[in-house]
Amino acid sequence: MKEMNLFSKPTTMSLLSLFSLISFLSLNLLPTPSSANMLTAYDVLKSYDFPAGLLPQGVTGYELDPKTGKFAAYLKGSCSFSIEGYQLRYKSTITGYISKGKLTQLKGVSVKILFIWINIIEVSMTGSDLEFSVGIAxxxxxxxxxxxxxxxxxxxxxxxNNNKEKVRSIRGNPFLLSS
Known part of the structure; x- marks a missing residue:
């Protein structure tokens, strides 16, 4: 029987076994982030001082680069609804850049004004209001x-849903009145 010397070259089989053991331990014994500890897209909005209601229910996931603020939020499919006389439409992917109180280069959200759909390209906070920009208004x-x-x-x-649409005093179409 051959004696094993601790200082001899390891065989390919023993390296493979060692690698397998390390892989198994790292995948099964090390803590992994649980879904309870991960932030939702709605939590991320709140962390940038935005209300969660900027996104509709049903966001399935998101990506965020905290260094640049580039983000993407994902829905199961396109989504549309009416709120207070406004028709809104969300594509299945919404992208842009987020910073404290500002969403810029927004893509994937549009509002129907008169008979045409116009992209909302920026949302910013001004005091206790949110300003939605479609570029020209x-x-x-x-x-x-x-x-x-x-x-x-x-x-x-x-x-x-027992929640009834909130009554807000909006006269006419502010997108047509603002610039």
Whole structure:
């Protein structure tokens, strides 16, 4: 029987066994982040001082580069609903850049003004209001209008939801009045 010397070259088989053991231990015994500890897209919005209701219910995931603020939020599919006379549409992927109180280069969210759909390209906080910009015009709405997330298809006026659409005093179409 051959004696094993601790200082001899390890065989390929023993290296493979050692690698397998290390892989098994690192995958099965080391702590992994649980879903309870991971932030949701709604939590991320709040961490940048935005209300969760900027996104509809049903966000399935998100990506965020904290260094640049580049983000993407994902829905199961496109989503549309009406709130207070406004028709909103979200694509299945919403992208842009986020910083404290400001969303810029926004893509994937649009509002119907008169008969055409116009992209909302920026959202910023001004005092206790959120300003939504479509490029040529902007409109301000109270932040507390966005405390709750609307539901795709029915907004806040859903049959299975006891929440009734909040009544807000908006005259006409502020996108047409603002610049």
């Amino acid at each position: 902007s409109a301000d709405f109270p932040i507390d209008n966005f405390d709750e997330s609307p539901q795709c298809g029915c907004g806040f006026n859903c049959n299975n």
